[in-house]
Amino acid sequence: MIEIRHHLGPAKGPRESNRKRILLAVMIRPDAQADIARRTRLSQGTVSKVVRELAGEGVLEADREHDAEGRGRGALVRLAPAYGVAVGVHLGFNHTTVVARRVDQRHDIHPPLRAEGGANRGLRQALPAVERMIRDAVEQTGLRQEHVVSVGIAVPRMVNPRTGGFTGPTLPPWSEGDNPAEELGKRLGIRVVADNDANLGALAEQTYAPGEPIETLVYVKASTGIGAGLIIGGNVVRGHTGAAGEIGHVTMDRNGIVCRCGGRGCLETIIGSDFLLSQVKQAQTGNSVDVPVSLNALVKNAEAGDAVCRRVLQDAGRMLGVAFAQLCNLLNPTRIVLGGQLADGGELVLEPCREALRRYGLRAAVGGESGFDVRSAWLGTVAEAQGALVLGLLSRQGAEEEAEEAS
Numbered sequence: 001m002i003e004i005r006h007h008l009g010p011a012k013g014p015r016e017s018n019r020k021r022i023l024l025a026v027m028i029r030p031d032a033q034a035d036i037a038r039r040t041r042l043s044q045g046t047v048s049k050v051v052r053e054l055a056g057e058g059v060l061e062a063d064r065e066h067d068a069e070g071r072g073r074g075a076l077v078r079l080a081p082a083y084g085v086a087v088g089v090h091l092g093f094n095h096t097t098v099v100a101r102r103v104d105q106r107h108d109i110h111p112p113l114r115a116e117g118g119a120n121r122g123l124r125q126a127l128p129a130v131e132r133m134i135r136d137a138v139e140q141t142g143l144r145q146e147h148v149v150s151v152g153i154a155v156p157r158m159v160n161p162r163t164g165g166f167t168g169p170t171l172p173p174w175s176e177g178d179n180p181a182e183e184l185g186k187r188l189g190i191r192v193v194a195d196n197d198a199n200l201g202a203l204a205e206q207t208y209a210p211g212e213p214i215e216t217l218v219y220v221k222a223s224t225g226i227g228a229g230l231i232i233g234g235n236v237v238r239g240h241t242g243a244a245g246e247i248g249h250v251t252m253d254r255n256g257i258v259c260r261c262g263g264r265g266c267l268e269t270i271i272g273s274d275f276l277l278s279q280v281k282q283a284q285t286g287n288s289v290d291v292p293v294s295l296n297a298l299v300k301n302a303e304a305g306d307a308v309c310r311r312v313l314q315d316a317g318r319m320l321g322v323a324f325a326q327l328c329n330l331l332n333p334t335r336i337v338l339g340g341q342l343a344d345g346g347e348l349v350l351e352p353c354r355e356a357l358r359r360y361g362l363r364a365a366v367g368g369e370s371g372f373d374v375r376s377a378w379l380g381t382v383a384e385a386q387g388a389l390v391l392g393l394l395s396r397q398g399a400e401e402e403a404e405e406a407s
């Protein structure tokens with residue numbers, strides 16, 4: 001087995017930098033050479049030369065028989081068996097998800113670890129549990145803590161792409177000075193990188209969903225809050241201060257109720273989980289039925305045929321469709337992926353959503369001939385953690401560049 005960290009040190013000059021870029025791309029996902037060239041933005045000639053070199057050194061292997069990902073062209077280039085673990089964490093409001101895998105293995109090799117509780121407890125209370133989950137997840141890979149080469153964390157907050165800190169105002173229970181990447185990094189003794197969870201859901205769907213790679217994709221995470229991750233031209237678009245994609249705070253009803261952001265009638269006040277649950281509660285006032293207390297329970301009741309829960313989910317889908325139509329008219333994505341707990345509603349949510357999209361979206365953007373589609377997340381509720389894992393690996397390239405600049 002090779003010791004992968006020996007190949008991820010500071011790169012001296014463009015040749016070593018290209019080698020590292022290609023290695024990281026293969027660690028994120030085994031791929032055909034043509035796709036590695038597209039993903040790394042290196043020429044096919046460079047990729048072919050470097051792959052040959054690394055294969056000669058026993059670091060990469062080309063698998064001619066195999067095309068398990070279903071979208072490769074030609075032989076699949078993969079990493080030789082290696083000591084090296086990549087970790088991704090999703091610190092949601094009410095739950096925490098951790099994925100860890102050996103960097104020579106497929107992204108779906110181990111089931112994610114999940115636990116109740118998350119950012120709602122505040123950062124300092126949440127981090128010890130996150131650290132324990134990471135240790136358990138690493139153990140599950142058969143390797144040890146010292147083999148961890150990268151850690152990424154997805155948080156339900158806007159992250160400033162320039163500073164890595166939160167973009168204010170930071171809503172409770174978190175505070176302005178909280179820095180999850182830095183604080184988790186101190187605990188683990190390794191550099192940790194953070195980004196907004198919807199951004200990372202988008203990154204994971206773009207990286208791991210089967211089929212042709214998509215250059216313009218929107219990932220919408222709809223759970224307690226609602227946010228979108230935007231991928232345009234293959235890049236995550238974070239905006240000037242990290243506030244890009246805050247679709248949950250688009251005004252849908254100027255006379256609606258006041259939102260936690262201080263706005264009025266935001267999308268989140270119409271289809272955020274608290275609002276959906278309160279609708280069911282209001283409808284069942286005085287009736288001796290069990291009222292769901294979580295979005296999961298609401299979805300289960302709807303699937304079991306509960307008329308109130310079905311109506312609430314269908315109307316939420318319709319409202320999403322109205323908001324998506326605005327997004328489509330602005331950005332013209334190839335696909336919108338619905339993630340978060342609302343996506344568990346499946347066709348109950350998606351069908352009215354598509355209907356509203358057809359009604360309010362431009363035909364050029366959403367019509368049958370456009371090739372546009374809207375569907376639930378391929379990776380389900382593990383998308384954000386998988387995206388955090390990808391971000392962690394990608395950051396190894398950036399870390400080295402920073403080190404080069406500093407020296």
Ligand SMILES: [Zn+2]
Nearest residue numbers: 249259261266
């Ligand atoms: Zn708002």
